[in-house]
Amino acid sequence: MKFISVILKENTSMFKLPDSVFVSMDKDRTSSSHPFWILVAKEIADHIKSWRFIILLFLILLTCVSSLYTSLSSISKAAVKPGNPDDAFLFLRLFTHSDGSLPPFHVFVGFLGPLLGISLGFDAINSEQNGGTLSRVMAQPIHRDYLINAKFMGALIVISVLFLALGMMVTGFGIIIVGIPPTLEELLRIMSFLFFSIVYVAFWLNLSIFFSLRFKQAATSALTAIAVWLFFTVFYQIIINVVAKALLPTASADAYQVLTYQKIISNLLRIVPSQLYSDATTTLLMPSVRSLGPLTMEQVYGAIPAPLPFKESLMIVWPQLTGLTAATILCFAVSYYCFMRTEIRSR
Numbered sequence: 001m002k003f004i005s006v007i008l009k010e011n012t013s014m015f016k017l018p019d020s021v022f023v024s025m026d027k028d029r030t031s032s033s034h035p036f037w038i039l040v041a042k043e044i045a046d047h048i049k050s051w052r053f054i055i056l057l058f059l060i061l062l063t064c065v066s067s068l069y070t071s072l073s074s075i076s077k078a079a080v081k082p083g084n085p086d087d088a089f090l091f092l093r094l095f096t097h098s099d100g101s102l103p104p105f106h107v108f109v110g111f112l113g114p115l116l117g118i119s120l121g122f123d124a125i126n127s128e129q130n131g132g133t134l135s136r137v138m139a140q141p142i143h144r145d146y147l148i149n150a151k152f153m154g155a156l157i158v159i160s161v162l163f164l165a166l167g168m169m170v171t172g173f174g175i176i177i178v179g180i181p182p183t184l185e186e187l188l189r190i191m192s193f194l195f196f197s198i199v200y201v202a203f204w205l206n207l208s209i210f211f212s213l214r215f216k217q218a219a220t221s222a223l224t225a226i227a228v229w230l231f232f233t234v235f236y237q238i239i240i241n242v243v244a245k246a247l248l249p250t251a252s253a254d255a256y257q258v259l260t261y262q263k264i265i266s267n268l269l270r271i272v273p274s275q276l277y278s279d280a281t282t283t284l285l286m287p288s289v290r291s292l293g294p295l296t297m298e299q300v301y302g303a304i305p306a307p308l309p310f311k312e313s314l315m316i317v318w319p320q321l322t323g324l325t326a327a328t329i330l331c332f333a334v335s336y337y338c339f340m341r342t343e344i345r346s347r
Contacts, residue, residue, distance in 0.1 A: 035142040036150060043154025052119050057162070060112055064166055067105040071097045072177055089287055089307065091182040092189060094174045096285045105170065106281045109163075109197050110274060114233075116162075117204030118225045120155040123218035124209045125339065130216070138344050148339040151209060152332060159201050167194045185310045189284050192314065196284070199324050200277040204229065206331035213338045232272045240268055266292075276324045280317040287313060292320075 047053050071094050098104045103111075125148075128134040137147060167190055175181055182190065207228065211221035244265050249257050269275045283289045287307030308316075 035140070036146045039137075039142075039146055039150035040154045040157070043150055044157055047120055047155060047158045053158075056112070056116050056119055060108075060116070060162070060166070063102075063108040063112065064105060064170065066102050067098065067108055068094065068170055068173060070099050070102050071095075071104065072173075073099065089183075089186055089189075091171075091174055091178070091180065091186045092285050092287075094170055094178075095190070095193065096282075106193065106285060110200070110277055110281070113197060113201040114204040114229045114274075116159065117155075117201040118208045118222065118229065120158065121151070121205045121208035122212055122222040122225055124151045124155075125212045126216055126221060127212075127218050129344075130218075135344055144340060145336065148209075148336055152206065152335075155205050156198075156202055159205070160198050163194050163197050163201075167191075188310050189287075189313070192284050192310075193281055196277060196280050196317075196321065196324070199321070199328055200273065203273055203324060203328040203331060206328055206335055210331055210335040210338065213335055213342065233274055236272055237269075240265065243268065270320075270323070273324060273327060276320040280320040280324070283313050283317045289313070289316075292316060 095105045125134070128137070134147075138144065171182065171190065204225070208221065208225040211224045212218070215221040215224065247261060247264065249261050270279070279292050283292065287310075290308060
């Protein structure tokens with residue numbers, strides 16, 4: 001583009017082109033070759049071509065297809081059960097229903113999503129430091145924060161495209177097999193579920209990027225991120241069960257003490273990002289869920305057993321969305337701060 005612009009400028013007497021043409025060509029050349037987006041494109045290409053991403057993509061596709069098959073094979077039996085307020089949202093059953101042989105789709109996403117985020121970020125910085133390419137990139141005339149921002153943006157684009165493709169695939173197969181298109185409210189709930197999934201995986205991505213800054217070896221950062229994930233997924237639940245048994249009220253406790261005890265245990269469980277994600281997705285994909293905490297008799301009495309509108313369900317999970325987004329931004333801010341203060345030396 002630059003070569004053509006120079007030739008045209010040297011032969012203006014022949015072509016008689018105005019100067020605005022050259023200005024627009026220079027702007028196009030500058031915007032298309034911005035260093036940040038070049039780094040983002042490089043990160044996306046590295047992720048797509050890596051074997052670990054291909055393996056995880058195969059596992060996610062396999063589990064997605066398996067859960068979709070089990071939900072489609074038993075959705076007709078679930079739809080004929082009387083008195084279920086979720087029957088009006090039959091299309092959402094593709095994401096939540098299962099025959100018991102395999103977990104539903106949203107459970108698989110909550111389990112494999114952290115592994116995807118960890119795999120995309122555990123060697124984001126230390127692998128380039130060990131390979132000597134980090135100092136070469138920083139020697140180029142680019143801003144220092146372009147690199148850490150491109151690492152996050154490239155992985156986030158890959159995650160977003162993957163989950164949107166999975167959601168659209170489930171929706172498309174549902175329309176073909178069931179023969180009923182989703183309503184506007186069902187589509188809004190599905191898109192909100194996919195957005196929650198992207199934010200949830202982005203939290204683990206930022207956490208793994210932080211560990212790649214703190215540890216020089218990629219294996220150490222990967223094991224540390226997996227250890228944190230296992231602690232929050234398995235061992236934290238065991239600790240909360242022990243605490244719950246220790247704080248269990250006596251048989252003579254009144255209703256207020258029991259309600260306070262249940263609120264304390266619920267708040268302790270919601271420290272875990274996986275619990276925030278589970279509460280949010282369950283409320284969005286199951287409109288019959290009216291509350292995420294204990295209800296008093298005054299709240300239950302007179303309540304109509306009907307599904308909540310999308311706006312009301314979104315208001316219920318707004319604290320979960322705020323907490324998960326805040327944790328994601330905090331992890332990225334800490335990683336950004338550590339990277340900007342890291343001394344980079346050439347090998």
